[in-house]
Amino acid sequence: MESLLGAAPVTVVETREDPADPFLFPEEADVVARAVDKRRREFATVRQCARTALAELGVPAVPILPGPKGAPRWPDGIVGSMTHCAGYRAAVVARASAVTSIGIDAEPAAPLSDAGVLALVTDESERAALAGLGFRHPDVPWDRLLFSAKESVYKTWFPLTGRWLGFEDARVHLHPDGTFTADLLVPGPTVAGRELTGFRGNWLIRDGIAVTAIVLPLTPPAPGT
Template identity: 35%
Template sequence: MASLARMAGTLFPDSVGLGVVSIGAADDPWPEELPAIARAVPHRRNEFAAGRAAARMAMSGLGLELQAIPAGEDRAPIWPAGLTGSITHGEDTALAVVCKSNEFRGLGIDIEPDAPLPEDVLSDICDGDECAWIAGQVAPLRWARLIFVAKEAAFKCQYPATRAIFGFDVMTIRIMPQEGRLTARFTRDVSPYAAGDLLEGRFIRSAGMIVAGFVDPADPV
């Protein structure tokens, strides 16, 4: 888990706190958080608890007061005033990133096994340009998996600003493998973003996992 924390920590600036917690090892969620999992199965309850614990670990790493993180009707975390963040769950680990919202308007993190994307969902995830790019790579379906992870992370990053739910076609991913960099470009307007706007991200592949992270800087005051 320490290696995963080091790996994920390289994706974000120093002003972003990171937490990593094993699923099944976290304390119970705080009372304000419990309504979100009132009817959840045990594994989902464990995921949720680990994610909230990871988020509080990230707060602690920044020297912030630990606070509850309820979920809204859209199931997205309701971050404490002045903060924003993102939570993701792997097979046995939860990761969270947190920062002050006057530094970043949004953060996004996602983790998946570094395994080929099932070919039968490729056309649902990747657009024509993305498919053309992966076709020129070794193990194209593993790169398709990275595109999926990147789109999930980029979606989380933009969500605090838009509160919009949309399909995979609304963002197109560019991968810069040698630099470990990503961009997510909006293909249409999703206020306050315009078609052509970019989110900047990074990725890393290690220990059989892919982690992608995106940041959206706050508007200058």
């Protein structure tokens, strides 16, 4: 993730291991009190990543609790995103004075195991594009990358709107150069005086992990630029 976002005004902390006794504030521990051990460790480790990243910005350690829709509630003046999958946890944060919103996602770098999931998260044009990409670059799990990109889109969208965004509400275009774009198919929020119509992001596959990320600048580019 750090190499993916190296030029962005953000702080990244990532890890591939859970500490033996990860710290949680009591309020956080209550959230996962009935969860299985795997879930508790993911929850705790990714928050440790987030607190380490916040400390680099000079922000003291605080509980990072999920909001009503599950999105993390960051300290005032901070935007960020967290992700975890098997063997990987990461958090990216920034000051709201530097970045409008952030969305990151990590997935195993393997094709989706259930064809029904692909039908659920894509439309016909996206599936046609995936077929073409798969023909030209068969070594890349494009369906998994598209799923991950839509997760990053949602994580970027939600802090701006507080509203759900379905898989069918954004059309993702993956590019072999490690970038992607997402066109919103529903009215977007107003950012810097302009209606947001989509997002631009980056993707990377390394050491068996596929990651996608969006950092929305304070002034998003105009549509078509």
